[in-house]
Amino acid sequence: MSTVGVAGAMTIALALAGCGGGGSGESSADTYGFPQTTQDDKAEITVWVDADRSSAADAFKKANPGVPIKVVTYDGSANGSNSFRTKMQLFDRAGSGWPDVVFSTQNNDAAWASQKSNGKQAFAAVLSGGLVAKATLDGFTPGSLNPCTVDGKTYCLRNDLAQVVLWYNKELLGKFGYSVPTTWQEYQALGEKVAAEHPGYIVGTVGDAWTPEVFFWSSKCQANNITGPKSVTVNTDSAECKRAATMLDTLIKNGTTPNVSVFTPEFVKKYSGKVLAMPGPAWYAGAIFNNPQSLNVPKGQLGVAAPPAWQGEPAVTGNVGGGTWFISSHSKNLKAAEKFAEFVTTADDYQVNLAPGYPAYAAASTKWVQKQESSGYYATDLQPIVKAGTEIWDGWGSGIFSQEAIWAKTMTPAIAGGKSLVDLLPQWNTAIKNQAQVDGYTVK
Numbered sequence: 001m002s003t004v005g006v007a008g009a010m011t012i013a014l015a016l017a018g019c020g021g022g023g024s025g026e027s028s029a030d031t032y033g034f035p036q037t038t039q040d041d042k043a044e045i046t047v048w049v050d051a052d053r054s055s056a057a058d059a060f061k062k063a064n065p066g067v068p069i070k071v072v073t074y075d076g077s078a079n080g081s082n083s084f085r086t087k088m089q090l091f092d093r094a095g096s097g098w099p100d101v102v103f104s105t106q107n108n109d110a111a112w113a114s115q116k117s118n119g120k121q122a123f124a125a126v127l128s129g130g131l132v133a134k135a136t137l138d139g140f141t142p143g144s145l146n147p148c149t150v151d152g153k154t155y156c157l158r159n160d161l162a163q164v165v166l167w168y169n170k171e172l173l174g175k176f177g178y179s180v181p182t183t184w185q186e187y188q189a190l191g192e193k194v195a196a197e198h199p200g201y202i203v204g205t206v207g208d209a210w211t212p213e214v215f216f217w218s219s220k221c222q223a224n225n226i227t228g229p230k231s232v233t234v235n236t237d238s239a240e241c242k243r244a245a246t247m248l249d250t251l252i253k254n255g256t257t258p259n260v261s262v263f264t265p266e267f268v269k270k271y272s273g274k275v276l277a278m279p280g281p282a283w284y285a286g287a288i289f290n291n292p293q294s295l296n297v298p299k300g301q302l303g304v305a306a307p308p309a310w311q312g313e314p315a316v317t318g319n320v321g322g323g324t325w326f327i328s329s330h331s332k333n334l335k336a337a338e339k340f341a342e343f344v345t346t347a348d349d350y351q352v353n354l355a356p357g358y359p360a361y362a363a364a365s366t367k368w369v370q371k372q373e374s375s376g377y378y379a380t381d382l383q384p385i386v387k388a389g390t391e392i393w394d395g396w397g398s399g400i401f402s403q404e405a406i407w408a409k410t411m412t413p414a415i416a417g418g419k420s421l422v423d424l425l426p427q428w429n430t431a432i433k434n435q436a437q438v439d440g441y442t443v444k
Helices: 051-063 083-094 134-138 170-176 184-197 211-219 239-253 265-271 284-289 334-346 362-374 383-388 403-410 412-416 421-438
Strands: 045-049 069-073 101-104 164-169 222-228 231-235 277-281 302-305 324-327
Touching (some): 045 051, 051 334, 184 277, 211 239, 211 277, 222 239, 222 421, 239 421
């Protein structure tokens, strides 16, 4: 029920039917497959972004000075805060107040935003019924719009892909005589060697809420198999879940994958210059490694490799965020709202020139990679990121509930208390099932 993607050239959407040149008028009830309010293509649109997407809004305003726009900054539902959904429910009750476009850091919002709530119209506008041109939708990287797709209809546009790859310090690996691991078995062996020969150096972390998306998703762990709008299969007792947990137990115990968040002062102080390898999303490059406020890895040291495979199996990988843009079905100016959503996801002005992450839109992603490689910062080319974008395992879905929030509440404190991940798998299973049922899912 989810799809992720990157794609081609920007296409300006068709003007709203029945909205004559700049005035207002009643469009047909469901021109694009959803009920619409009276349209006014001169009405101001309100756009909600997180702080990191402020530059996207600025780029749009610069390129489209004639479009009236109000920009509001909020937390972007970061770390599963659910603020986007909570606020829209308040507006549903009030019968007004909805923003025209919303950015979310989460990939699970289409699951609720596409559905009626308490008899009220679904917040998200259907984009694949003509509101966004088919050529534009087809331009996204295959699979990238999966998280936006419910029952065959597309409800959001993907901002960037957050495919997990293996980051590594080429200089340090060479100095210590280590090879880049190509399998998870080799990765574990590397961690064991590092613990014995270079204590204090690390090969990853388990301190962030997206740990399951980095390690368990790429192991094909059946923790989050969304099989329908309201159905999920959860089985953390599988061999695929256990092998990832067993590996992590070994590396947590020997100190090479500490339970410390990469976004803490403790991490920066303790591990600057000490990261040999780090499985993590594409956006780690700018957020952690090439960031003076974080690890600040010098030019020419950071390399990137394909996500490890489990021996004897094709490589698959996970995804950590990436972000989604929604257009409100309540918008009085769908034409401008669509223009904004399309611009921030496909236009070079933002996605190539300013965006820190790997664009979901294919044409922009190609140019983004070329720009990053031409900077001379990386010790390798970035083609492993491109390939990983096509290897995200489709057995990990995008349900209403946040796996990150469940992990942070259930697993992170237990890991801090010294408990084994293998022993915690049943507890994780129960927590996922309970939260899914609270959100109205049938759990198998």
